[in-house]
Amino acid sequence: MAKKKQKAEQRTPDDVQLEICKKCKAACCRYITIFIPQPTDKDDFDNIRWYLCHKGVSVFQDDEKDWAVVIPTDCEMLKSDYTCKIYETRPDACRDYDAANCENTTASADYLQYFDEPEELEEYLDQRWRRKRSKNKRRRAR
Secondary structure: OOOOOOOOOOOOHHHHHHHHHHHHOOHHHOEEEEEEOOOOOHHHHHHHHHHHOOOOOEEEEEOOOOEEEEEEOOOOOEOOOOOEOOHHHOOHHHHOOOHHHOOOOOOOOOEEEEEOOHHHHHHHHHHHHHHHHHHHHHHHHO
């Protein structure tokens, strides 16, 4: 009796992405990230402090020195099974996202700075200004 060869299950990239999304419960669909200009003066940092005064909002500087605001909010198209209601017509931001880079299934992202509270930003600024003043004093002493 000849054995039937079982056909290997063909998994598409979408199948793999869906599997990853279900494991992390679609974390990337639960916030938006808006990149902002690099802060350069007191007013810029005061705006960041204002963002951080809002519940759940975070601000980070990534390893490429880009700054961003993270706003927690669920996508209205996210279904209870962590799939997308409009998957076939989803926005390019979603389409371009590679679930293989999911922050919940890979090593954590590299941040130069990450702030959840205004006090964290104030501490960072105190340290930054202290270093800057110290550097300036050394230059003047030469």
